[in-house]
Amino acid sequence: xxxxxxxxxxxxxADPTRRAILARLAEGEATVGNLSEPLPISLAAVSKHLGxxxxxxxxxxxxxxxxxxxxxxxxxxxxxxxxxxxxxxxWSERLDALDELVKITLGESGGTR
Amino acid sequence: xxxxxxxxxxxxxADPTRRAILARLAEGEATVGNLSEPLPISLAAVSKHLGxxxxxxxxxxxxxxxxxxxxxxxxxxxxxxxxxxxxxxxWSERLDALDELVKITLGESGGTR
DNA sequence: GCTACACTCAACCGTATGGTTGAACAGAAT
DNA sequence: ATTCTGTTCAACCATACGGTTGAGTGTAGC
Numbered sequence: 001x002x003x004x005x006x007x008x009x010x011x012x013x014a015d016p017t018r019r020a021i022l023a024r025l026a027e028g029e030a031t032v033g034n035l036s037e038p039l040p041i042s043l044a045a046v047s048k049h050l051g052x053x054x055x056x057x058x059x060x061x062x063x064x065x066x067x068x069x070x071x072x073x074x075x076x077x078x079x080x081x082x083x084x085x086x087x088x089x090x091w092s093e094r095l096d097a098l099d100e101l102v103k104i105t106l107g108e109s110g111g112t113r
Numbered sequence: 114x115x116x117x118x119x120x121x122x123x124x125x126x127a128d129p130t131r132r133a134i135l136a137r138l139a140e141g142e143a144t145v146g147n148l149s150e151p152l153p154i155s156l157a158a159v160s161k162h163l164g165x166x167x168x169x170x171x172x173x174x175x176x177x178x179x180x181x182x183x184x185x186x187x188x189x190x191x192x193x194x195x196x197x198x199x200x201x202x203x204w205s206e207r208l209d210a211l212d213e214l215v216k217i218t219l220g221e222s223g224g225t226r
Numbered sequence: 227g228c229t230a231c232a233c234t235c236a237a238c239c240g241t242a243t244g245g246t247t248g249a250a251c252a253g254a255a256t
Numbered sequence: 257a258t259t260c261t262g263t264t265c266a267a268c269c270a271t272a273c274g275g276t277t278g279a280g281t282g283t284a285g286c
Binding site: 078 | 116127136201203
């Protein structure tokens with residue numbers, strides 16, 4: 001359940017164009033047209049990228065007149081950050097423990113590889 | 114420079130099999146064979162996944178006899194976490210600011226619409 | 227009502243991805 | 257020396273991805 005969401009979020013973040021869109025969106029809401037202006041790709045391509053971001057829950061698109069205004073949803077980053085943070089911490093602790101073990105082992109046995 | 118690394122890291126993390134491999138690796142180093150045991154895919158496929166993880170800097174593979182022992186490298190997660198954290202924070206602040214603005218605007222204008 | 231605009235949808239294209247199988251290679255075991 | 261084992265490599269397959277173009281849809285403006 002959450003796992004699949006991680007798939008979508010990480011995959012969405014793996015593309016530089018999409019990260020650029022998010023960066024632009026961080027400055028405030030924008031229409032699809034606004035977003036596509038600085039990008040060297042077609043409007044349709046941008047629309048597709050927005051679809052990916054939307055499916056990942058990172059962005060919402062709302063119709064306003066004939067425009068679609070996009071907003072970012074920082075909450076969707078939470079799971080991904082939590083995953084990263086957990087593993088980073090977990091691994092670091094493991095490494096520390098390993099380090100400690102090595103020190104102790106070397107100290108006791110005399111360090112003969 | 115860092116940007117491209119983010120591509121690789123996020124892309125690597127976007128696959129559930131690869132996250133499973135990382136989770137297994139968090140419990141300690143393992144050979145390619147060890148890693149492939151619980152997985153429902155071929156050894157060759159696991160080897161490929163390890164290639165992806167290695168290119169992203171998340172895992173190192175070292176030859177030990179005829180085996181390859183894999184270890185995780187938590188440092189590689191740092192950039193990704195930093196990116197996420199920054200944007201999450203940045204966006205949250207933005208949203209808070211927007212919230213504040215809305216409150217002020219509504220308070221001043223009388224809140225029509 | 228017609229035209230212009232903002233956007234999405236659908237079809238298509240080339241390349242990447244995740245999987246397979248079978249051959250190849252290197253180290254261990256006999 | 258031969259065989260077995262652990263792993264990679266290469267070729268192949270199906271599907272997904274990121275891009276394009278052109279048609280379609282709905283709203284705005286005259």
